[in-house]
Amino acid sequence: MLTDDIYTSPDDILMDEDFLDLDSDSMLDFDDYDLPSMALTPSPTTSQTLVDEGDSSEQEDEESDTEENDAVPALEEIIANCLESLLDVLPESSPKKDPAKAASINIELANRTMVSKEGGLTTKVVSFPQNTRKGRSSTFAQVLRIVDLMHEALHDDLPITKRDMYYRDVALFKKQSVVDKHVDDIAATIGVSRGDLNVRASSKGLFCGSGLTIHLSSGEILCGNDTEGTLIPVADEIERFDMREGLTWVLVVEKEAVFQTLVRLQFSTYHSLPGWGIIITGKGYPDVATRQLVCTLADNLHESVPIIALVDADAYGLDIVSVYKYGSRSMAHERETLIAPRLQWAGIMGSELAQFGVDKDSLLPITKYDEKKAHTLLCRPNLPPAWKRELQHMLFSRRKAEIEILANSRCSKDVSSSVPENGMSILSSSFKGTPEIPLIRYLVHKVTTAITQSRSSEHDQ
Numbered sequence: 001m002l003t004d005d006i007y008t009s010p011d012d013i014l015m016d017e018d019f020l021d022l023d024s025d026s027m028l029d030f031d032d033y034d035l036p037s038m039a040l041t042p043s044p045t046t047s048q049t050l051v052d053e054g055d056s057s058e059q060e061d062e063e064s065d066t067e068e069n070d071a072v073p074a075l076e077e078i079i080a081n082c083l084e085s086l087l088d089v090l091p092e093s094s095p096k097k098d099p100a101k102a103a104s105i106n107i108e109l110a111n112r113t114m115v116s117k118e119g120g121l122t123t124k125v126v127s128f129p130q131n132t133r134k135g136r137s138s139t140f141a142q143v144l145r146i147v148d149l150m151h152e153a154l155h156d157d158l159p160i161t162k163r164d165m166y167y168r169d170v171a172l173f174k175k176q177s178v179v180d181k182h183v184d185d186i187a188a189t190i191g192v193s194r195g196d197l198n199v200r201a202s203s204k205g206l207f208c209g210s211g212l213t214i215h216l217s218s219g220e221i222l223c224g225n226d227t228e229g230t231l232i233p234v235a236d237e238i239e240r241f242d243m244r245e246g247l248t249w250v251l252v253v254e255k256e257a258v259f260q261t262l263v264r265l266q267f268s269t270y271h272s273l274p275g276w277g278i279i280i281t282g283k284g285y286p287d288v289a290t291r292q293l294v295c296t297l298a299d300n301l302h303e304s305v306p307i308i309a310l311v312d313a314d315a316y317g318l319d320i321v322s323v324y325k326y327g328s329r330s331m332a333h334e335r336e337t338l339i340a341p342r343l344q345w346a347g348i349m350g351s352e353l354a355q356f357g358v359d360k361d362s363l364l365p366i367t368k369y370d371e372k373k374a375h376t377l378l379c380r381p382n383l384p385p386a387w388k389r390e391l392q393h394m395l396f397s398r399r400k401a402e403i404e405i406l407a408n409s410r411c412s413k414d415v416s417s418s419v420p421e422n423g424m425s426i427l428s429s430s431f432k433g434t435p436e437i438p439l440i441r442y443l444v445h446k447v448t449t450a451i452t453q454s455r456s457s458e459h460d461q
Contacts, residue, residue: 070192071150071154071190071192071196071197072151072154072155074190074192075147075150075151075154075186075190075197076151078107078147078186079144079147079148079151081107082105082107082144085105085106086105104127104128105127105128105140106125106126106127107125107126107127107140107143107144108123108124108125108126108189109123109124109125109126109143109185109186109188109189110122110123110124110185110188110189110333111123111124111185126139126140126143127140128140128141138172138174141172142172142173142178142179142182143182143185143186145168145169145172145173146165146179146182146183146186147186149165149168150183150186150197150198150199153197153198153199154197154198157198158198159198159199159200159236160198160199160200161199161200161201161202162176162179162180162183162199162200162201163176163202165179165183165199166178166179181330183197183199184330184331184333187199187333187334188332188333191333193334193337194288195234195235195236200234200236201234201287201288201289203231203232203233203234203287203289203290204231204282204283204287204289204290205231205232205280205281205282205283205286205287205289205290205293206229206230206231206232206256206259206280206281206283207224207229207230207232207278207279207280207281207293208224208225208226208228208229208230208259208262208263208268208278208279208280209224209225209226209268209276209277209278209279210223210224210225210226210244210268210269210276211224211243211244211246211247211276211278212224212241212242212243212278213241213242213243214233214238214241214242215238215239215240215241215242216233216237216238216239217236217237217238217239218237224278226263226266226268226269227263227266228263229259229260229263229281232280232289232290232293233289234288234289234292235288235289235292235293235337241296241300243301246275246276247275247276247277247278247301247305248273248274248275248276248277248305248451249273249275249277249278249305249306249307249308249447249450249451250277250278250279250280250294250297250301250305250306250307250308251267251277251278251279251280251308251309251310251346251443251447252280252281252282252294252307252308252309252310252324252343253279253280253281253309253310253311253403254281254282254284254309254310254311254312254317254320254403255281255283255284255312255403255404256281256283257404258281258310258403258404258407258439259279259281261407261439262279262443263279265440267279267440267443270440270444272440272444273444273447273448274448274451275451277447278297280293280294282320282324284320285319285320285323286320286323286324288331288334288338291323291324291338291339291340292337292338294307294324294340294343295337295338295339295340297340298340298341298342298343303342303454303457304451304454304455305454306344306447306450306451306453306454307340307342307343307344308343308344308345308346308446308447308450309321309324309325309343309344309345309346310346310347310348310403310443310446311345311347311348311403312348312400312401312402312403313347313348313349313350313353313390313394313400313401313402314366314370314394314400314401314402315370315373315374315376315377315391315394315400316370316373318345318377318387318390318391319373319377321343321345322377324339324340324343325339325340325341325343325345326339326341327339344450345386345387346446346447346450347442347446348401348403348405348406348442349390350363350390350393350394350397350399350400350401351389351390351393353401353405356406356438356442358401358405358406360397360399362405363397363399363400363401363405364399364400364401364402365398365399365400366394366395366398366399366400370394370400371395374391374394374395375395377391378391378392403439406437406438406439406442407437407438407439
């Protein structure tokens, strides 16, 4: 059974304050349901020109240009306000004022980690000078430097990556996460996406599946295949997606190692599945480009095509599912273009591993960080019951499991002989005696179940 309990308030499912959105460069046939070939429209961002078949793009281009140009005066206004404040605090502007008691220069930014009662973002103030023992006076200089680099990128019409920004002034920024945080704070303050500021994040996500073709704005065409992964481009570079008929499922995988295993086995066209599919990985916490691809598929694919996620059986795995499905706090200002509410959590689940002959001693002990993350998730309002049960199971057993445990040949007993509490075998009799590794049998079961449930839900409606 797949778990897809719906939050009554999805906005509550946001990342912890200490989580930085990891989209930086630093470091998922039934003949009656065959889908026609289609062109998928990328989920909109404020800067992206979206082209759908039969639509004129001229008006959209003008609107996009206008919005992008609006970012320039917004950046200039930040600098102008700082200069005006500087003039106010200079001794020459007020000879009688004691320089030691002079007012500070402030920059007001959106606080993406806190939401007001009305649902909007709160604000925070970056000041100079600032009495700090941790050296935070550099924060003011960091923000101004990033505003300067953004303005330069827009003025010269040359995109810049956050990694480029970091290397422009390593001594000032100290680490990549500082740049990532300030870039998103500034974008949220102005009310635009990073793409509108000509800031790009280098892609890290991969997809596999010969039925998906991505047309780029440059005219280049990326054709997916079933034998190797293809890098997911950033949304600002995508014009449209083309999908050939017959797509029946989409699988989002947490880890690249598992993704590469599935690619090597050509799982996207696996013979035991009822149709071909697409496999996606964000290599852990997903970057923005990967989240936008999953969002686009969720928005455009027919409801009969399930989108399921495979992650580790630990608190961080569930947290990654929540990023895809409900968004992250650090990117709350772009939430609508990044979430895939119909994404379903397929596994793996620690409570079901015994059905695969996985002994408790083969599992990993949880760490204090796992325990802290689990308690943080359990404190979130409206946590789905299935998620809560798995987290509680992990805390009670003091064990967690990685996906790779199902690829271990020592766990390959005949799972069809194991009978869960519901009286049904985890796999149907058609899979008995097959030489497939447990991970493949597990996924065949999960994907088939998801497809069946999606078709049943469609008929019920």
